[in-house]
Amino acid sequence: MSIVQISHLTFCYDGSSEDVFTDVSFQFDTCWRLGCTGRNGxxxxxxxxxxxxxxxxxxxVTLGGVRPVCFPFSGFDASLTPETLFTQWVPDVEPWRILCELSQLSLSEEVLHRPYHTLSGGEQTKLQLACLFSSDAVWPLIDEPTNHLDAMGREAVSQYLSSKDGFLLISHDRAFLDSAVDHMLVLERQKLEVLRGGYSTWAAEKQRRERWEAARNAQLKKEISRLDAAAKRAAQWSAKAEGEKFVSKPGQQGNIDRGYLGHKAAKMMKRSKSTEARLQRAAEEKRGLLRDVETSEALRLSPLPWRKSSSLISLEDVVxxxxxxxxxxxVNVSLxxxxxxxxxxPNGCGKSSLLRAVCEAAGYPQPDGPTLFRGKIQAGSGLIVSMVQQDAEGLTGDIRTFSQKHGLDLTLFLTLLRKMGFERSQFARRLEELSSGQKKKALLAASLATPAHLIIWDEPLNYIxxxxxxxxxxLICESGASMLFVEHDAAFVQNTATRILRLSEEGQAIQP
Incomplete structure (x- = not known):
């Protein structure tokens, strides 16, 4: 057991004017199964x-003697076999331990002898995790292992991690976090929070705290308004007192003692200024008590209406x-x-290929798309489709140029990005400089800003x-939009899908 101590951490990337962390302090135990989540960026x-x-x-940062190693590994020759790569990834790994870890992840020994690049994404993820946990000398730092894992793969990896002790895991999958971790580290707008439990525990506590803070903020804002009004009245009294020494009241007889009036006005003005300053200080103190509540504004979507009685798409005996x-x-199905x-x-059963084929049939050419070997795909006449692909890594240029290229309403596009957590300063950055989550948000915002009859999304939540x-x-549940999508986040599918089409490992429709 070791304690990781972070004391007064301030960090800013070279060339950036904004801190990523400012005077952050917290600590945690390396034997925890620590989940980490927070807004992209x-x-x-x-x-x-x-x-x-x-x-x-x-x-x-003080690590307390542990040796951290990051997942995924990088900078290696993917043409080599995993058996050869292990000595690069974790030099002190013992082969028999790797075999034990592979069996827990339902991977055969055969994967060790194939070139790494020939393995599926799920096999690569499981293999790297098995390597990490086969050494007692390292402390695993795991960055979003669920990306591109199918539902069965996520379940297998979450069960595997729940049997281990001592790692830090970044993930945005709610069910995965609940299953795999026993503590949470949450990066909010102005602070970091560490608490015991999984995502659901943190979410319930966050809801309770936000209700209390929202009520507290409302009360503080009322008090600030009252103090501001009182300060304004004090300023008016001060101005009136100063002006009265030069004005004779109607019907006033004899000589006016200007000295006495000036002395009286000065006392009144001093008292009024003092009252005004005190009230302004009180208002500022109240403003300082306003809580930092992490909020998310509701998104809006207005899908194009489909006024025809026909289906949007139909597939007949499609291979x-x-x-x-x-x-x-x-596959036989209609939407x-x-x-x-x-x-x-499962991975490799043809889900993405099916989405691409539908887009192709609707008049949206797909590079490197599949061939319609048999059957018929019929898209409704005049069907307009908005699509998000899995991969967001090819984005380049600035946000405004990207918006023009895709024919988007710039104001709507930027508003959607802001509501999804983009800071205004990030609008000036080039897309290739953004994080993977921010790039995916740019694609999602572009899709939401595109009027369409049908939304087609391929794993839209990777990195989100x-x-x-x-x-x-x-947004999806309230909009009434028509959708065809692939997603492995179980909670998202359960909450949004009105219908499920399951494909077998061979790509056959097993539940229309």
């Missing part, structure tokens, strides 16, 4: 890099292939206006923070 990955020593903390190899089908259909199934997921859930 709040510094979660930066914190991992500070803890691992990839960034200089200026002596603010898809790549290079003559069948990847999906047969009616207002339905939100989730495509579920929990507050934004909740915003998007609410």
């Amino acid at each position: 709040r510094g979660k990955t930066t914190l991992l890099r500070l803890l691992s020593g990839c960034l200089d903390s200026g002596g603010a 898809l292939s790549y290079g003559g190899r069948q990847v999906c089908g047969p 009616s206006p207002g339905e939100r259909m989730a495509l579920l199934g 923070d929990i507050l934004s997921r909740l915003q998007i859930e609410q």
